[in-house]
Amino acid sequence: MKLNLKSKSLNNLGIILSLGFIFFCFLISIFSYLIIPDKSKFSNQMHLPIHSKEPGFKADFILVPNENSDKQSSIDKFFNGENYPNNEILISDFNQVPNGIEYSDYNSEKKFISYDQFPSNLEYDQIINKYIKTRSYIFGTDNYGRDVFGRVILGTRVSISIGIISVLISLLIGMFIGLISGFYGGYIDKISMMIINIFWSIPTLLLVIAFSLALGKGFWQVYVAVGLTMWVEVARVVRGQVISEKNKDYITATKVLGFSDFRVFYYHLIPNIIGPILIISAANFASAILIESGLSFLGIGTQPPMPSWGSMIKDNYQYIILGKEYLAIIPGLAIMLLVTSFMFLGNNLEEYYKAR
Numbered sequence: 001m002k003l004n005l006k007s008k009s010l011n012n013l014g015i016i017l018s019l020g021f022i023f024f025c026f027l028i029s030i031f032s033y034l035i036i037p038d039k040s041k042f043s044n045q046m047h048l049p050i051h052s053k054e055p056g057f058k059a060d061f062i063l064v065p066n067e068n069s070d071k072q073s074s075i076d077k078f079f080n081g082e083n084y085p086n087n088e089i090l091i092s093d094f095n096q097v098p099n100g101i102e103y104s105d106y107n108s109e110k111k112f113i114s115y116d117q118f119p120s121n122l123e124y125d126q127i128i129n130k131y132i133k134t135r136s137y138i139f140g141t142d143n144y145g146r147d148v149f150g151r152v153i154l155g156t157r158v159s160i161s162i163g164i165i166s167v168l169i170s171l172l173i174g175m176f177i178g179l180i181s182g183f184y185g186g187y188i189d190k191i192s193m194m195i196i197n198i199f200w201s202i203p204t205l206l207l208v209i210a211f212s213l214a215l216g217k218g219f220w221q222v223y224v225a226v227g228l229t230m231w232v233e234v235a236r237v238v239r240g241q242v243i244s245e246k247n248k249d250y251i252t253a254t255k256v257l258g259f260s261d262f263r264v265f266y267y268h269l270i271p272n273i274i275g276p277i278l279i280i281s282a283a284n285f286a287s288a289i290l291i292e293s294g295l296s297f298l299g300i301g302t303q304p305p306m307p308s309w310g311s312m313i314k315d316n317y318q319y320i321i322l323g324k325e326y327l328a329i330i331p332g333l334a335i336m337l338l339v340t341s342f343m344f345l346g347n348n349l350e351e352y353y354k355a356r
Helices: 002-030 074-080 124-131 148-184 186-201 204-215 219-245 249-256 261-272 274-298 309-322 326-355
Strands: 057-064 087-097 100-105 110-114 132-137
Touching (some): 148 186, 148 219, 148 309, 148 326, 204 274, 219 274, 249 261
Antiparallel strands (some): 057 087, 087 100, 100 110
16 A cells, blocks of 8 residues: 555656646747847857857857847747847957947957947947847857857747647547547448558658658648657547447447537547547657657758757767767757656656556
C-alpha cells in the first residue's frame, strides 16, 4: 500500500514538473519580445565584427531612432517584433563634440553622428542615457553576430506552435476516422483500415518531406505537413478504444434511448476514451517538435530568417570542433528538454490512468 502511494505521488510529481516546464515554455513563446534584448523581427540584427562571441559577452551600441517606427502598432510589435528597429551602431568608445557624438567603431575607426539624428527635445545627457546602450549576450553571438539567446527564445514559439497546430490537425482527422471506423465497422472499417495501413507503411519522415515538397517551403506548410502525417496513430488508438467501448451497457442504453450518433460520440464515447487520446497527443507533440527540427536542419522546414532550433543547429554544428560548441549545444538542449517534458508527461499520464 505504501509502495503504491509512493508510486502515485511520484507520478503526480512527474506530471506537475512536466506541465510546469511546458507552461513555462508556453509563456516564453507569448512574451518573447518582452524578454529578448534584440526586439527586431526574428531577432535578426547582424553585427559581423562580434560574430561567434562567447556567452556573457557585452557590447556597446548607439541606437539611431528609425523615423518609421510609429507606423507599426504596439500590439504588432508585441507579437511580431519591430519591423522598423533602431539602427544599431557598434562602438568601442564615444565622446561629446560640437553638434554631435564622436565615436570609435569596433575597428577603432573614428566616426561622427549628428544630434539631428535624435529627437530635438533631448539634451546630450538624455541622448546618452536613452540611445547608448550596453547589451549583454547571455548565450553569446552566432556566426552572423546575432543574439543567440533571443533566437533560442523565439525558437520556443516555433516549436510550441508547430506542436499545437499539428496535434490539432492530427486529432481532427484521426478522431473522425477512428470513431466512425470503430463504431460502424463493416466496409467503413475495412476502407478506413486500408487507408490507415497505407499511411502507416510509409516512413514518417519520408511522408513529411513529400508533403513539404508538395506544399512548398514555409511556416504554415510545415504545420500542415506534420499534422497530416500524425493522424494515423490517433486513428488506430481511437478505433481500438471505440471497439472496446461500443458494446458496453452504457452505449447500448444510448441506442435504446434513440440518441443520435453525434451525441453518443460527443457525450459518451469521447469522455470515456479521453485518457489514451491525451497520452498519444503528448507523444505526438514531442514527435512534431522533433520532426520540425529535423526538417529545418535539412533546410525544408521553417525558412530564414525565422529562428528554429533545428536550423540553428544546422547553421552552427561545424563550430563543435572549433571550440564554440555551445552554438549548437544550446538549441539542442532546448529541443531535448521540451521533448523530454512531453514524453515524460505522456508516460506519467499513462501510469495515472492505469492506476485509476
